[in-house]
Amino acid sequence: MLKEETLKVVINGQEVESSFGKTILECARDSGVDIPTLCFDSRVKATAACRLCSVNVKGRRLPVAACAQKMEPGMEITTDSSDLESMRKTILDLVVSENPTGECVRCEEIGPCELHTLTKRYGSKPGRFHGALSGEKSKDTNPFIFRDYSQCILCYRCTSVCGELEQAHAIVPAGRGFGSRIAAAFDSGLLDSSCTFCGQCIQTCPTGALMDRKMLGQAKASEVTKVKTVCPYCGTGCGLNLHVANNKVIGTTPDWDSPSGEGSLCVKGQFATDFVGHKDRLKTPLIRRNGVLTEATWDEAYDLIVEKFTQIKEESGPNAFTFWTSARATTESNYIMQKFARAVIGTNNVDNCSRT
Known part of the structure; x- marks a missing residue:
């Protein structure tokens, strides 16, 4: 070595x-x-x-x-040093002079952005320099990403992660000089671009220029609790944080410490969490009694499984079983299922939906 x-x-x-x-x-x-x-x-x-x-x-x-x-x-x-601190304050004064910071809702609803944290640290205020404001609110109607480029500071973090990290290149720098801006191809909406709606641009944005549209207007940041969990959509097992307010999931952010996702999510993990609070979501096992599915306890469900599995194996043999595992489950869960099929039931009839 x-x-x-x-x-x-x-x-x-x-x-x-x-x-x-x-x-x-x-x-x-x-x-x-x-x-x-x-x-x-x-x-x-x-x-x-x-x-x-x-x-x-x-x-x-x-x-x-x-x-x-x-x-x-x-x-x-x-x-x-005093010179460096003075320069940093001047840079921040220039940045906030171009952006109508009073109109940004991110800090109140989602939490303090990096720009707000730094301006508070250095005591920067928008009144030191006067001039035109940069950027404008986008009319993009996509259901996931709220784009308010009047809050954009042209840091290019969003275009970098979109191009380098996600390889999507859905948004790029456009224009020149004071007219520079972030845009999709032909200034189209994200729905007409190569955007995969992974949400990485939202997570890296240091201001309120890019936000999770579904989280806006749901609750104040002080009312939100973060719950660390694992995305249920595939076997990759990306870590994520559920944002919960009033016992309702209002949004999702990546778990940066997750060894599998490493701070990245796909469109499902980032935005598709509405099912958690759906009125038809199953919360208990169901057992068919007299032709009708009724709620049961886990013990009742397990007892029925053991009874039926034993009966089928005795009457028809182990090859009467086929075990179909899920691509949404973890690798470990799939391993345990095939082990159960072979070692306990005695069949090699095991398949997985990801193979088709």
Whole structure:
């Protein structure tokens, strides 16, 4: 096994060790040093669009973007100084001067966005600079993603995850200069684009420009409880967080710590949770009595299964059984089912719907 090459640098007067190929931002965060960012998403290539992460490097005339600058041996880096803090506040003042922050509902209904958190930290207010507002609300009528580009700060995180991570390229940068914007091909709606509605653009957006349409107007963020669970739609087992208010599931976000999904969901896991509260959802086992399905306890259901399985095996033999497992179940559940079929019942009649 090859030993990973390391280098030594100085960050805020403290010598730290890092790996070749890492950026200043990665090294700083590994060392517990906070550097603010707005355009950075660790899953995609750095765009260095916001410049909030700019730091001073000894020997360099101008600050450099920590998210894009690779570490070099012997670097002496300053991440926190009065000049840097003043520059970051000015950047945030410029950002909020272009966006009508008072009209954004995300912070109240979904939770504080990254932009709001940073403006509060630096005391930035929209009144310092005056000029035209950028972006406009989209008329897109898709049922899943609410697009309000009057809140867009052109960080390009959404286009990066859409193109690099999801390989969908449904939204891309369009226009030039102050007229730059995020758009689908030919300025069409997302329903007419290559969008798969995975929701990754919503999750990475640091403002209220992209939001889960189904969560809007449901409850205040303070009234919502997050419940960690596993998506039931396939055997991948992506982790997700159910947003629950008044004993009702109002939305879903990915579990970033999930080893299978790693923060990604498909359209089903992201948006298709309405069935949880459907009035026809089965909540107890049903047993047919006198031709009518009636509610039963789990013990009653298991006793009936044992009785019928034993009767069928004695009368017709083990090959009278066929076990059809589900692609929605986990690999472990499917393994247990085939083990039960072969070891307990004694049949090899096992199949899975994912094969067809």
